[in-house]
Amino acid sequence: GVAGGAAVQAGGSVEGAPAPRLILGAKPLQQTSEGARVSSGKDPSSASKAPPVYKLLTERFDFVGGGEAMKALTENTDFVVIAAIGMAGSGKSFILNELAGYQNSSEDNGPALRPFVVQTQDIMLEGSHQTVGVDMYITGERIILLDCQPVCSSSVVLDMVLEGAPLPAIACTYDHLMDIQSLQLMMFILAISHVVIVTQPNVPPSRPLLSVLRSAHWLWMPPEQLDEEEEEEE
Numbered sequence: 001g002v003a004g005g006a007a008v009q010a011g012g013s014v015e016g017a018p019a020p021r022l023i024l025g026a027k028p029l030q031q032t033s034e035g036a037r038v039s040s041g042k043d044p045s046s047a048s049k050a051p052p053v054y055k056l057l058t059e060r061f062d063f064v065g066g067g068e069a070m071k072a073l074t075e076n077t078d079f080v081v082i083a084a085i086g087m088a089g090s091g092k093s094f095i096l097n098e099l100a101g102y103q104n105s106s107e108d109n110g111p112a113l114r115p116f117v118v119q120t121q122d123i124m125l126e127g128s129h130q131t132v133g134v135d136m137y138i139t140g141e142r143i144i145l146l147d148c149q150p151v152c153s154s155s156v157v158l159d160m161v162l163e164g165a166p167l168p169a170i171a172c173t174y175d176h177l178m179d180i181q182s183l184q185l186m187m188f189i190l191a192i193s194h195v196v197i198v199t200q201p202n203v204p205p206s207r208p209l210l211s212v213l214r215s216a217h218w219l220w221m222p223p224e225q226l227d228e229e230e231e232e233e234e
Contacts, residue, residue, distance in 0.1 A: 053115050057134035057188075059149065072138055079142040083189045086199030087209060088150035093118045093131060095197060096145045100137060116147045134189075148189060151182035152208045179212060186216035 054072065055064045064070075082099060084092035093116035100115050115137040135147040150156065160174045171177035189196055198213060200206050 052137070053147075054136045055133060056136040056146065059133045072136075079138075079144055080195070081144045081146065081193045082195045082197065083146035083148060083193040084197040084199060085148045085151060085186060085189050086197075087201060087206065088153040088155050089119050090150075090199035090201045092150075092197075092199050093147050095199065096137070096147050099143070099145060100139055115145070134185075146189065146193065148185060151185055152178070152206065152212055156181075179208075182212050183216050183219075186213060187220045190216055190220045 057063060082096070084096050086092055096116050097114035097118070116131075116135060131147050131149050133149055137145045137147075139145065156178050157174045160177065165174075167174070167177060171180060198209070200209055
């Protein structure tokens with residue numbers, strides 16, 4: 001697909017070597033036959049009750065072909081796409097769960113069912129991250145929620161180092177490769193979303209995150225819109 005091809009160009013892995021993974025140490029996910037995600041390590045009975053979350057992009061930016069995810073993406077335009085992107089552990093999944101607005105189960109009055117798996121304390125203490133690739137959930141109000149893997153995060157670099165991922169010719173360090181991949185993911189999200197929520201764990205704002213976000217905004221912007229903004233600044 002287009003996203004997969006872009007990942008190859010941005011990653012630029014050497015011929016004969018596997019493309020470096022974006023998320024190497026994240027909690028593994030199991031795929032059902034319908035394409036819905038089931039988080040590993042959870043009670044299967046509770047997982048079956050959880051709202052269906054579909055894997056839209058893998059950790060290597062490949063579209064997940066077939067399954068319910070592709071069936072849900074029709075040619076209708078009466079929907080709103082809201083995406084959350086940011087650094088690891090900054091609350092992306094939590095915010096999207098609140099937007100999903102799930103209430104307590106009417107069967108057992110147990111805890112509210114949330115579509116996206118949030119980062120656990122164990123994952124946080126390991127210096128890792130929960131979300132892999134891009135996950136998609138569709139609400140009853142025709143709102144498509146996209147939960148993205150972290151950008152500009154040291155956990156991504158650490159995973160690359162531990163796995164010994166090959167550095168492509170376009171990147172001199174793993175930090176540089178992470179910046180390229182973060183820029184690529186941000187441009188993709190800006191292109192397909194009506195609303196983009198940018199999260200970060202620190203105040204004041206993270207300079208690397210804002211720098212990559214600004215670059216993605218200028219690179220994604222159509223030429224005619226870019227000319228309009230330049231005229232307004234003058």
